[in-house]
Each structure stands twice: as structure tokens, then as C-alpha cells.
Amino acid sequence: MMAQIQQEKDRLNLAPKKFNMWIFLFTSFMFFMALTSGFIVYVGGSKTHELTIKLPQIFMYSTGAIILSSLTMFLASREAKHLQFAKQRLFLWLTIFLGIAFFVLQVFAWKALIDMHQHLVNPNASISFVYVISGAHLLHILAGLLLIINTLVKSYKNTPQVLNLYNMEMSSIFWHFIDIIWIYLYVFLLLNQR
Amino acid sequence: MSTLAVHDHHDGVEHHDHDHGHHHKETFISKYIFSMDHKMIAKQFLITGIIMAVIAMILSILFRIQLAYPDKAFPFLETILGRFAPGGRLDANFYLSLVTIHGTIMVFFVLTAGLSGTFSNLLIPFQLGARDMASPFMNMLSYWMFFTASVIMLASFFVQKGPAGGGWTIYPPLSALPKAMPGSAEGMTLWLISMVLFVASQLMGGINYVSTVLNMRTKGMDLWKMPLTIWAFFLTAILGILAFPVLVAGVVLLVFDRSFGTSFYLSEIVVQGQVMNYEGGSPILFQHLFWFLGHPEVYIVIMPAMGIASEVMSVNSRKPIFGYHAMVYSLIGITVLSFIVWGHHMFVTGMNPFLGGVFMITTLIIAVPSAVKTFNWLATLWRGNIRFTPGMLFAIGLVSFFISGGITGIFLGNAALDINLHDTYFVVAHFHLVMGSAAIFGMLAGVYHWFPKMFGRMMDEKLGYLHFWLTFIGAYLVFFPMHFMGLDGVPRRYYAFTEIESLKQWLSVNTFITWAAIMSALAQVAFLFNFFYSIFFGKKATQNPWNSTTLEWTTPVERIHGNWPGEIPTVYRWPYDYSKPGAEEDFIPQTTPYSQTMTSNLPHDFEDNPTGLTQYNEWLKTQKVQEEVK
């Protein structure tokens, strides 16, 4: 019996794929570490390189949105485990909504920066860094949203529970990760404000 | 629960059979082109790598001709290069492009993708006892991204201003200002696109390698029973996963400078009499980001070659590898240390001397694990029952090059010396021996050794010897004289030295080097012929032609889908039981349990196996009793 289940597992072969996701998070982590280290090196180069602006308030709201979205994502996973598929979908919808809200708020934050006359093209590249760092993060948000949409769409089709849980897990690992990364990036930028 | 599982299982079996039916009806496209089989992907990487290597080698001969005969015109150059060699003389900017693309292709496309891509894909599933990689689909994607990256890199020869020309390290400002020189224009854009694809390909490959090593080993294959090849590929993949994203970050900022006008790397600068719109950027920032990848990258290149050499040398010395654990720990040491030495490429950037000192110390420390490996190889050869197969010769060649190139690394690692030697031919000599030649020799050792596993046929030995000796001697003739040029201050990447009084005397040496390079290049024809001829007409290989202990040689010669026809074999022992005293043959495969080799077992074999040890002791007692009876 055990051997048969084992074979079944081999066929689906999900564990290594989940593992792949974790390793991918490492690459992504290194990417953001490189950007922030680059920031440190740049700012350390000269007094005029410091981040002399106050970051727009909107970043506060977007951070709130993404933290909330992590919560709804967590709830969606929990409902999926308890076989409450209707609720799972509801929370996934909410997560997608909050994710889009985050996206839009970030764009508004850029607009606020522009209104402050702090453009991407800037003699003080530490401000360009704010754009590049949040922009690179937004690309990750886009990927995360696609993953969640994939999970949601498949949950409407007749997907076996094993796969549903697997999709759920893959998308929530990634989503929580980019949530944490954003908090890191935001706190990092806040601490470097002068 | 039980009924549910049974039901599931039934479904599973039916599905499985169904799947299988599909696999057997493989079309040409699914078998040879969009293949997801690790063996086929390995061959795709190898052949693409070989083609890229030949191209990069031809590029190097072209610029060597320029260095040897700076005043001569060669009409055939104009015939083949057209506007890049007007009047038969190489264009100065095109010379820089040649150097750049030669370096890029050799370092990234041949020695990173060609080497890791071939042998990690081939050997990780084979030597660990897995049917395929963790994600065959990602694996396929990885190859095709690499292929696309190669095509784009080569396509840059066909744009108006020629390929990128800023050197393989693409330092800004040259790389960031499209107008700075011809090699900064579209060619550089293509370079950047190609490299982004390349990095994506390497990351997908690397993620797969790590995941496969950690999740898909067969029964009994614990980490300490893995061959050194696998350890090397595994740690190489980790290096890549941690280092390549940093290059991407650096390149992203570069693209912003190039295309959107930001000033990350650019400060006040005048191009062709025109003041550019940049302020306050720091080109040194790029060097930090680049070398944070760049230095691990050189170990990404050499570590798989080291793993291959360890395996090939052990098999062909008919001896266990000397210091297996020390070999693994030095690989781990190299992996960790290689992240904290990047500053040794930047001693002359006006770096704080204290920081320079720190980088100097870490750099000299990394020589320790490198030396441990070297001594272990020599100790493996010591009193071995050596079989000089072509693979073995190339592995020994690696050791030779690694020693001669590594020693000059210690010179360069000292900031006080490096300030004189930086950007001279001394550096060129250093890295072509320690990285270029050593890694290529490791790769060739692997090709000769595992050719029977890849194609079911043997390569010709005589041609192999010819190839080895010409290449080995040729490489030393090419690179050794460069040390002296460097000590005299001859700078690298110069188009010609004819205008510089003090450097004119080196012309004769340059001519000599060029002829040596042409000889070594011609020697590769022996390899290419041997390789492609043997694929179709080589002698048929037996299942285990080298009498090796590792798992890949337990698979059928026909190389079937899923690797083993029946169950995957179980592993009982480490991979280096060669010439074990008391054994019937001079090798014991990893799949032979200790119960079948009573006469050769040692107490040491049962370190973590108390039941085995009791049985072994009992067996010893019965032996004694029998002897007394006699």
C-alpha cells in the first residue's frame, strides 16, 4: 500500500517543484539585496547622494494594502484546507483586489514623487533608486497576481484537491514573500531618509 | 482512507500507462528539438557549447593576427569581414569587439552554460539514480533560452556598428553611453538582451540542479555517498543562484542609464565635445555589482571542471580519491569565500587601502582550499595504477594549468603587486591558465570520459592523444610568455603597440604567441573530427567501459527514457571503492552491498551501521575459526 502511494507521489512529483519555488525566492531575494546594497554604496559615495526627500505618504497606504492581502491569502489557504471552496475563492478574489490596489497605489506614489519634482532622471540617483526598487518590486507583484489568478481559475474548474492545495501553496509562498520583501524595501528606504 | 487511496492509485496507473504510450510515440521534434529528457538536453548544451567555442576561438585567431602583424594587410580579412577590415587591416573598434565577444562567449556561453549545462544535466540524474530532473520542462526552457541568447549574441555581428566593444566586463561609461564608441551602440544593446536571457536560462538550470540533488536521490544515496562531480555541480548551482541575480540588478541600473537617462553610473562627462546630461553617478558602483557576480562566476566555471577531474582521475588511477571529505569541504570553502573577495578586481579604483587590505586577506585565504584540492589530486595520482586514457590526460592537464595559473593569482592578490600588474598581460596570462585552459581541459576530460554514456560509442584514442599534446603544449606556449609581457607593463586590450617605443620589442613575442595559438586552434580540428565522426562511426561502447563504480554505468548502453529499465538501483557504498584490498576486482560498484564483498570489508565501512558491524565481526570470527581448523 505504502509503495503504491509512493508511486503515486512520484508521478505527481510536487515536492521538488515546491522546492524550486523556494530556491527561486532566494534568487529574487539576492536581486533585491543587490539593489539595496547598490543604494548603500551609492549613498556612501558622497554627502550629496543622500535621499533628502520625504517619501510620499501613499507608500504607507500601499503597505497597508499588501499586508492585508497577505492576511486574505492566508485565510484563502486555510479555507482551501478545510474544503470550503466557496470561501477560498472569495478570499482569493479579495487578495487579487488588494494586490491591484497595491499596484495602483504604487503608481500614485510615483505620481506624488513627480509632483514633488523628484523625477526618475535625477542628478541624485538615490531618488532614481526609489523608482527602480519599487518598479522591480511591482514586476514581482504582477507575477504574483498571475499566480493567484491561475489558482483561482483552476479552482473553478474541477481540479483535484491535491493540485488545488498545491496551487494554493505555490501562490501563497510567493505572495507572502513579496509582501515581506516590500516591507523590507520600504523600511530600508525609510531608514535612509535624511 | 484505504479505499480512497486504492481508487486513486488505479487512476494513477491508468494515467501512467497512458503517459507512457505517448512517450514512446516520440516525434522528431519532441525527441531531438523540444526534448525534456535530461540526456538529450545535455547533448544539446554540449553541441551548442562546442559550436560557440569554435566561433570564439576563430575570433581570437583574428585578433591574434592583428597583434602579430599590426602593419600588414591581409586581403582575405576584407573578404570575410567586409567593412570591419577595410583594406585587409582589422578596424580598431572591431578589434575591441572581437576581444569582448571572445571573452563573453568563452566565459559565459562555453564554460558556464556549455560546461554546467552539459555535465550537470547528464550526470546529476545518472549518478544520483533519478529518472530525470525535478522539472524537465524548466530544463528544456533553460536550454532554449540559452540558445536564443547565443543567437542574439552572434546576431550582433550583423548590426551596422558591430558587436559590443567594452570588454566582457562591460564597465560604464563605455557601456552606458551609446554614443561613446561604435561598440557601445546597438551591439551593446544586443549584448545586454542576450545576457539577460542567458542569466534567466542559468537560473532555471541552477534551480533544477539544486532541487534534483536535494530531492531525487535514489535509496541509500546520502550526501556523503555522492560522487565529487555531483558535489561540484551542486555547489556551482548554488553559486549561480546567489550571484547571477546581482548581475541582473547591475544590468537593470545600466539599462536605466543607457535608455532613460538616469545617473546611477554616470557623472559629468563629455562625449565628442558634447556635455552629457549626467551628474553624480558612480562607475565604481557597477564594478562592485559586476564583480560580486564576476568573482563567483570564475568559480562557477572551474568547480564543475574540478569535479569532473576528481572523478576521472580517481577512475583512471584505480584509486579512491584522496581526501574525499577534504575535497568536499574545500569546495564548500571556495563557495563561501568566493563571495567576499570581489574587491581584488578593484584595487586600483581608489579603494580605501584598509578595505583593499581586507580583500587581500580574503583573497589569499581562498588559495588555501584551492591548494588542498591540488594536493589531493596529486596524492590521488601518487602510486596509482594509472591508465592514460585521453580523459585522464586532460584531467591531469587541468591540474597542471590550475597550479601554474593559481600561483600567479597569489601575486595578483597582493594589492601592492596588483597596482603594477592590473590590466596588463600578466592578468591575461593568469586567468587564461587558471580558468580558461584549466576549465576547458576539465570539460574535454568530461567529454572523452562520458562520450560512451552520451552516444553509446567510443572516441578514437590516438586522435585524443594528438589533440591533448598539441593543445597542452600550445596553451603553455601561448600564455606563458604573456607573464613576462605583463611584468614589463604591456597593457591588455590594446590594438597595436607600434606607436609605443618601449613596447615595440614585444612584437616578436606576439608573433610567436600568434603562431602557437594557430597551432592550438588547428589541434582542435582533431577533436572536432573525432567527436562528430565517433557519434556515428565510433567503436561501440560496452556498458561500463572504464570499469567505474558510479551509477551511470549501470544504465543500458541504449540510453532509454527514464534511464533504468526496471527499478532504480539502491546504493550501498561511496563511489570510490577502487583497488580495495581483498576484493575480487579492482572496483566495486556503488550498487554492491557489503554482504557480497565480505573479503574486502573494513571496520571503517560500518561507521554508521552498527548491525552491519556486528555481522562483520561475527563473520571475522568464523573466518578465524576456519583458519584455525586448517
Ligand code: HEM
Ligand atoms: C588561487 C587563487 C586565486 C587568486 C589569489 C586570484 C587572484 C586574482 C586577482 C587579484 C585578480 C585581479 C587581477 C587584476 O585585474 O589586476 C584576478 C583576476 C582574474 N582571475 Fe584570479 N585568482 C585566483 C584564482 C582564480 C581562479 C580559480 C579563476 C577561475 C577559474 C580565476 C579567474 C580570474 C579571472 C577571469 C580574472 C580576470 C578578470 C578580468 O579582469 O578580466 N582566478 N585573480
Ligand SMILES: [Cu+2]
Ligand atoms: Cu576574482
